[in-house]
Amino acid sequence: xxxxxxxxxxxxxxxxxxxxxxxxxxxxxxxxxxxxxxxxxxxxxxxxxxxxxxxxxxxxxxxxxxxxxxxxxxxxxxxxxxxxxxxxxxxxxxxxxxxxxxxxxxxxxxxxxxxxxxxxxxxxxxxxxxxxxxxxxxxxxxxxxxxxxxxxxxxxxxxxxxxxxxxxxxxxxxxxxxxxxxxxxxxxxxxxxxxxxxxxxxxxxxxxxxxxxxxxxxxxxxxxxxxxxxxxxxxxxxxxxxxxxxxxxxxxxxxxxxxxxxxxxxxxxxxxxxxxxxxxxxxxx
Amino acid sequence: xxxxxxxxxxxxxxxxxxxxxxxxxxxxxxxxxxxxxxxxxxxxxxxxxxxxxxxxxxxxxxxxxxxxxxxxxxxxxxxxxxxxxxxxxxxxxxxxxxxxxxxxxxxxxxxxxxxxxxxxxxxxxxxxxxxxxxxxxxxxxxxxxxxxxxxxxxxxxxxxxxxxxxxxxxxxxxxxxxxxxxxxxxxxxxxxxxxxxxxxxxxxxxxxxxxxxxxxxxxxxxxxxxxxxxxxxxxxxxxxxxxxxxx
Numbered sequence: 001x002x003x004x005x006x007x008x009x010x011x012x013x014x015x016x017x018x019x020x021x022x023x024x025x026x027x028x029x030x031x032x033x034x035x036x037x038x039x040x041x042x043x044x045x046x047x048x049x050x051x052x053x054x055x056x057x058x059x060x061x062x063x064x065x066x067x068x069x070x071x072x073x074x075x076x077x078x079x080x081x082x083x084x085x086x087x088x089x090x091x092x093x094x095x096x097x098x099x100x101x102x103x104x105x106x107x108x109x110x111x112x113x114x115x116x117x118x119x120x121x122x123x124x125x126x127x128x129x130x131x132x133x134x135x136x137x138x139x140x141x142x143x144x145x146x147x148x149x150x151x152x153x154x155x156x157x158x159x160x161x162x163x164x165x166x167x168x169x170x171x172x173x174x175x176x177x178x179x180x181x182x183x184x185x186x187x188x189x190x191x192x193x194x195x196x197x198x199x200x201x202x203x204x205x206x207x208x209x210x211x212x213x214x215x216x217x218x219x220x221x222x223x224x225x226x227x228x229x230x231x232x233x234x235x236x237x238x239x240x241x242x243x244x245x246x247x248x249x250x251x252x253x254x255x256x257x258x259x260x261x262x263x264x265x266x267x268x269x270x271x272x273x274x275x276x277x278x279x280x281x282x283x284x285x
Numbered sequence: 286x287x288x289x290x291x292x293x294x295x296x297x298x299x300x301x302x303x304x305x306x307x308x309x310x311x312x313x314x315x316x317x318x319x320x321x322x323x324x325x326x327x328x329x330x331x332x333x334x335x336x337x338x339x340x341x342x343x344x345x346x347x348x349x350x351x352x353x354x355x356x357x358x359x360x361x362x363x364x365x366x367x368x369x370x371x372x373x374x375x376x377x378x379x380x381x382x383x384x385x386x387x388x389x390x391x392x393x394x395x396x397x398x399x400x401x402x403x404x405x406x407x408x409x410x411x412x413x414x415x416x417x418x419x420x421x422x423x424x425x426x427x428x429x430x431x432x433x434x435x436x437x438x439x440x441x442x443x444x445x446x447x448x449x450x451x452x453x454x455x456x457x458x459x460x461x462x463x464x465x466x467x468x469x470x471x472x473x474x475x476x477x478x479x480x481x482x483x484x485x486x487x488x489x490x491x492x493x494x495x496x497x498x499x500x501x502x503x504x505x506x507x508x509x510x511x512x513x514x515x516x517x518x519x520x521x522x523x524x525x526x527x528x529x530x531x532x
Contacts, residue, residue, distance in 0.1 A: 217379075
């Protein structure tokens with residue numbers, strides 16, 4: 001049976017497709033700000049740091065979304081607190097805090113009944129998306145996109161020139177934590193599709209691909225979302241057809257897109273650069 | 286004439302170490318003021334303290350008799366070149382449009398009017414032919430002019446420039462100074478943190494000589510005397526001679 005027939009026939013596949021498309025969009029959008037602010041490592045950290053929150057939420061029987069957001073934001077604040085109040089640099093602080101949170105999460109998860117849960121949280125299982133997960137993802141998606149639309153100016157200026165933003169009165173610290181909250185929400189939304197371990201790839205790879213192709217932020221955001229969606233759909237196709245882990249196939253598809261841009265981007269691609277320098281040398285000889 | 290900026294008893298420290306001590310001065314509108322002093326004299330600290338970017342231990346800073354929070358939108362800050370990511374996906378025109386953000390407030394997006402105004406500001410600094418270029422494709426001097434256009438777009442009347450001539454060639458340096466002098470003749474007040482003593486007396490109307498304490502503030506030709514400069518650059522006489530300071 002072809003993938004398209006299967007999508008028409010099986011509801012679980014429709015849900016998977018819809019969820020991963022949404023995840024592709026929001027990861028792509030937030031990812032642009034993450035890479036432009038030099039926070040790729042932070043993206044990785046926050047995605048790992050949601051684990052203890054997810055575990056505690058499962059134990060208490062509340063929605064894992066709430067636990068994840070709390071532990072993600074608390075870790076982000078912890079990272080900021082350590083690096084601002086000591087000589088410990090930001091990347092070191094990130095390394096200390098997120099591994100601590102992740103380790104705590106692993107211990108908490110082992111108290112839970114089944115170990116398959118841990119496997120699904122870590123690596124994603126998009127084919128088992130429940131309707132409630134789909135709605136959460138949709139809700140997060142709308143909130144994230146609306147936030148970026150409404151605060152586009154503020155996100156742009158604080159990413160580009162934070163001193164000016166601060167001087168004219170923007171609360172840059174709060175913008176940072178707001179972005180961390182959005183990042184945590186995006187991570188939670190991506191849990192089912194790609195899992196904790198690989199979320200960072202969905203955040204930075206499509207954004208980095210778009211970064212190689214344009215010099216305007218808003219175009220970069222759209223391109224990044226498109227690449228995220230392509231990766232999600234094509235990745236899901238391979239996952240379904242060859243019975244592979246969905247997170248892994250989605251990430252590899254986005255890596256292929258990145259490599260294409262890396263070699264063939266009109267302005268930044270290494271192929272055109274090489275050709276241009278060769279032509280220049282030829283014209284001089 | 287009432288002062289644009291009045292500073293009294295300003296103290297700033299980092300973790301208990303004095304960065305600047307008891308600084309007092311007052312500047313009238315339409316002046317181009319150079320802030321000079323040796324490395325570690327607290328020049329950038331002074332700038333940051335005036336702009337409320339770092340906490341002050343003590344002292345009063347009044348712009349037009351008001352606190353910074355009341356007039357912050359009419360103050361433009363031009364960052365050091367090293368603070369900007371020149372690979373950022375933004376072109377010249379969009380960089381200047383950012384200058385209109387403080388006046389727009391939340392949720393309002395820049396429209397055609399803001400765009401046209403930004404273009405006009407670019408023309409003012411002679412950069413209107415570059416509006417579609419990515420900012421990293423410009424020379425250092427052109428980049429500074431774009432940021433000046435951004436300050437103009439902000440309709441600011443007080444400008445703070447942090448080391449604008451680092452990585453800028455001599456010709457562009459003079460172009461920028463010419464633009465700054467034009468702006469002061471229009472009544473703008475401009476503060477420039479400047480680490481290079483050569484030409485400091487030609488460039489600026491007034492000089493503020495700093496070495497943790499305020500050594501001297503006044504008209505450029507009065508401050509730019511060997512014995513006065515020597516008090517800030519203690520033990521660097523030969524350096525002063527090299528810089529062509531005689532008197």
